[in-house]
Amino acid sequence: MSLQAAILGFLSLEPTSGYTLKQRFDGSIRSFWTATQSQIYRELHTLQREGLVSVEAVPGDGKPDRKIYALTPAGHDALARWLEEPLEPLVLRHPLLLKVVFAARLPPERLDAILAQYAEGIAARRADYAARLDAPEIFTLARSPRERDIWHVAIEHGIAWCDMELAWVAQARERLGRRQGGKKWIRKAK
Amino acid sequence: MSLQAAILGFLSLEPTSGYTLKQRFDGSIRSFWTATQSQIYRELHTLQREGLVSVEAVPGDGKPDRKIYALTPAGHDALARWLEEPLEPLVLRHPLLLKVVFAARLPPERLDAILAQYAEGIAARRADYAARLDAPEIFTLARSPRERDIWHVAIEHGIAWCDMELAWVAQARERLGRRQGGKKWIRKAK
DNA sequence: GTATACATGTAAACGGTTACATGATTCT
DNA sequence: AGAATCATGTAACCGTTTACATGTATAC
Known part of the structure; x- marks a missing residue:
């Protein structure tokens, strides 16, 4: 749930690719959430299948093509619902x-x-x-x-x-x- | 690895049953490690299969029978090796x-x-x-x-x-x- | 009568990690 | 020539959670 929410959250700020999402995870929320590259790509596919994100292929000139993901209205709703859910207490493992x-x-x-x-x-x-x-x-x-x-x-x-x-x-x-x-x-x- | 080590650790203090182990998890290390009942029973079976613990069935009078697990020499070794391993840095998810x-x-x-x-x-x-x-x-x-x-x-x-x-x-x-x-x-x- | 404590387990699903795979371009 | 960056993905595995399953004894 949290991984999904994090991806929806980032996409709500700006539509972007899986590769860039990985960079955002590492560059900004690293101290409280991490995700691997394969997790992100897998989750993006799931989100797409569920209709929460849409995709647009962007040909990269010189560089490889990118797939830019954006929130659909259903995606915005899902994010809003998650924000409203009460948090169940965090379980620490140390x-x-x-x-x-x-x-x-x-x-x-x-x-x-x-x-x-x-x-x-x-x-x-x-x-x-x-x-x-x-x-x-x-x-x-x-x-x-x-x-x-x-x-x-x-x-x-x-x-x-x-x-x-x-x-x-x-x-x-x-x-x-x-x-x-x-x-x-x-x-x-x- | 940590769940295994925690069980070996508790058994090194005193041979005991799966049920009691669950109580120890909840009663003492709850603030830094948790395990469900099914996880503990499963891990005990694995540990037994690997020869790190031995079992003795103890008929419960009135109460259900218990299975008391104890460390074998190989179990003691495994615990000692784990204690010597360097810790890889903790990943927080918040x-x-x-x-x-x-x-x-x-x-x-x-x-x-x-x-x-x-x-x-x-x-x-x-x-x-x-x-x-x-x-x-x-x-x-x-x-x-x-x-x-x-x-x-x-x-x-x-x-x-x-x-x-x-x-x-x-x-x-x-x-x-x-x-x-x-x-x-x-x-x-x- | 109902709930809790005692005591053991199985099965399915979910979430995360590691390893593998491909291929172009740019930097040293 | 070799490494790093850009960019996408698959497959296998491992650890954790949730739900299901069973049965006795005691306390309220």
């Missing part, structure tokens, strides 16, 4: 935490290394998201200051998420400190 | 943000309502996670203060995540304020 809890009987420095490795990856991702914040990519499709603000706020979510992860890792490493048998933490009695 | 960006051309109060509804759900979840923090559930399986600390820190991640979500929503609602055409935000020129 393999790191799985590793953390089941690494509890490993030597402390091994667990610390897992956390350190993870933090490195997140730091890199944070830099990547931050760099995208002022890149014009999606902003060219925004038609008002408000729309630009909305995109800005959405992309900032990825940064807030990275910051939370980094803060949590730092705290975890602190509390589970390298030296075992070190300082004992005060825990309230039941 | 339908709320999809809705936010594609609701940009809706009346501002509609977008605000989406955000408000989401925040409600997160607040409820936060309360749920917080309540679980001092529930003994998993702590009965922990064999040392360190192990208890690790579980504690892992469960706190869910709370940190909720807090981040709530802070982000609050900021977003603030910045995209109910009244359109209100205060203009300073944006730096390119």
